[in-house]
Amino acid sequence: MSAEILIESSQHGRSTYWIDKQVVRMGGNSACEVYLPGIPENALTVQFREGDYVVWNRLPTAVKLGRRTIAANTVGKWTAKKMLSVGPYQLTLRIEGDSQPAPKSHLAKKKTLGEAADAGAPAQSLNTHLVNILAVIAIVLIGVFVLNNNRKAQVASLTPIVETLIKGSAQGDLFADKIRNSLQKGRDAETRKNTQAAIRYYIEAREQTRQSRLHDDLKLQLVNYLNQRLQILNW
Numbered sequence: 573m574s575a576e577i578l579i580e581s582s583q584h585g586r587s588t589y590w591i592d593k594q595v596v597r598m599g600g601n602s603a604c605e606v607y608l609p610g611i612p613e614n615a616l617t618v619q620f621r622e623g624d625y626v627v628w629n630r631l632p633t634a635v636k637l638g639r640r641t642i643a644a645n646t647v648g649k650w651t652a653k654k655m656l657s658v659g660p661y662q663l664t665l666r667i668e669g670d671s672q673p674a675p676k677s678h679l680a681k682k683k684t685l686g687e688a689a690d691a692g693a694p695a696q697s698l699n700t701h702l703v704n705i706l707a708v709i710a711i712v713l714i715g716v717f718v719l720n721n722n723r724k725a726q727v728a729s730l731t732p733i734v735e736t737l738i739k740g741s742a743q744g745d746l747f748a749d750k751i752r753n754s755l756q757k758g759r760d761a762e763t764r765k766n767t768q769a770a771i772r773y774y775i776e777a778r779e780q781t782r783q784s785r786l787h788d789d790l791k792l793q794l795v796n797y798l799n800q801r802l803q804i805l806n807w
Contacts, residue, residue, distance in 0.1 A: 578664040602782035607795045609788040611659040625650045747784035
């Protein structure tokens, strides 16, 4: 694992953002990597610098980081498990292993190469070889089970959003209809493994969401979902 930001709010629930960039923007602008409705646009900037994460407070007032505060327009070091409080949000940095930003797919490839190297080592006996084969089969089966569950969870989390968009379309909300269409096209393209088309439709849906008059809670859920899909597609 690299690093991720846990986002918690009594108003907007709980979500996470996997850090895969050197610079991450957080604020009320839905174009930010971490979208926080209700606070100023581009309120905070997180940067990975010389092995550490730092937070640049771009707000006109101080924010609380752990037991310290970061004054307006200044930078503070953000260490693992420290909670950053801004408006109704509590943001916690979680790090396991190498803290450097990296795409999830990159970490998965590194793990696969390591497993292949282990499998290439000479077996000391036939029994050892069989144990290794069984272990690999078990890992594959567990991976398939987890992947299927994750896909089900993603579909389940998206279902209420789509249902709300369908209701909005029925009530004549033009943006709701556009967002739903772009979202469906993106999911269809992703199913066909047309990554570039999926990315284009997801970005289009995110921009339509930003321009819409949907409720902030729905905007947050939808933008976070689209950002997660774009991360998975390595955008």
